[in-house]
Amino acid sequence: MSLSFAQQAIPYWRLSGFYFFYFAVVGSLIPYWGIYLKSLGYSSQDVGVISSIIMATRIVAPNFWGWLADHTQQRLRIIRIGSLTASIIFTGILLDQRYWWLVLVVSCYTFFWHAVLPQFEVITLGYLGNNYHRYGQIRLWGSLGFIAAVVGLGLVFDVLPIRFLPLFILTFLILIWLSSLSLKDVSAKKSDGERPKFLSLVLQPTIICFLAASFLLQLSHGPYYTFYTLYLVENYGYTRTATGLLWALGVLAEVAIFMVMHKVLGRFNLRLLMLFALGVTSLRWLLIAYGAEYLPVLLFAQLLHACSFGIAHAVSIELVRTYFKGANQGQAQAMYSSFSFGAGGAAGALIGGLLWDYSASTTYVLAAVSVFVAFVLCYFWLHPVDRSAGDTPHE
DSSP: OHHHHHHTTOOHHHHHHHHHHHHHHHHHHHHHHHHHHHHTTOOHHHHHHHHHHHHHHHHHHHHHHHHHHHHHOOHHHHHHHHHHHHHHHHTHHHHOOOHHHHHHHHHHHHHHHTTHHHHHHHHHHHHHGGGGGGHHHHHHHHHHHHHHHHHHHHHHTTTSOGGGHHHHHHHHHHHHHHHHTTOOOOSOOOOSSOOOOHHHHHTSHHHHHHHHHHHHHHHHHHHHHHHHHHIIIIIHOOOHHHHHHHHHHHHHHHHHHHHHHHHHHHHSOHHHHHHHHHHHHHHHHHHHHHHTTSHHHHHHHHHTHIIIIIIHHHHHHHHHHHHSOGGGHHHHHHHHHIIIIIIIHHHHHHHHHHHTTTOHHHHHHHHHHHHHHHHHHHHHHOOOOOTTTTOOOOO
8 A cells, every 4th residue: 555655756654654643642632631630620511611622722723724824835834833832832731730720721732733634634635636535545544543542541541540641642742743844845835826715615505514514513523522431431330441442443443444435435426425424423322322331332333433533524525625726725624624623523522511410321312413413404405516527616
């Protein structure tokens, strides 16, 4: 696999390494951050609020950095500055763990951390050029980084106290910055011709529907990303190692779908793939709500992560690539990140925090309803252009 990339002068391992370390941070935060905050004596609502900040800064930060990158064409410099500054600010968590200090540090470091991924997506697509369908074969290394972190730390925290979590996260943040130093910026440059107006592209019905569905899909993931480990450990007695392995199984399914996604995208249209992903995701949350005490049910539900994240994300990246060309790409990637993982994720974490102590299973039922609404929206209003026919989106 890597040989074909090498023949096309694509730095496969350097691009993959960046994704690996970036999602190792995610694999450290998502499963264990809630447990870490609980160990400090914070309530479920406090956990929900602090966790939602991580996602809420993704509403503003990617759009600001995306606008700046599109106008300055300094994407790689922004990535390097963002990852280094995030690392420096994050060290504040090692100094103090009081509530408002955590809120301040988390708000500031994530503002810079969220500068990184959308712009790196543009650089990756720039390296790939006409081989954009191979994106999944590079992106899968992010999934492997997540697996390495979630399984490794699950084993570690069955032996060591959870208070060591910030040290692992800081290490991965520094490695993100170091890996960015090995690359050069090959993303699309400003053209001398007229640049399509960004807002006119966004206001197309298909894009409005896509953004709304992305918001609802990630809202439904809020309880999963914030409370899944706590749900299994506190409600059903699973060990941290077991929950880490369940997280890893879900991401392994994601890796598998990324490996073949270039073939899937060539065979099925984007609308059908998105509808399938949304429908399966709704089923997944219902299985977790009512079947978490049965390990086979949980195993099956985790395999469905291939659809709820893998297929949905690959389709989303392809939609953004198709509708937003050249100098608009950075801002478009940032907008997708902002609406989905930012606004949607923050809303899901907040709602989960408010409802969790009342009824954990009800939170997952509401997640299933949320993504079903997204399915209905896409059924009626998501009609992407026919890529095989060479159509281009209207301005």
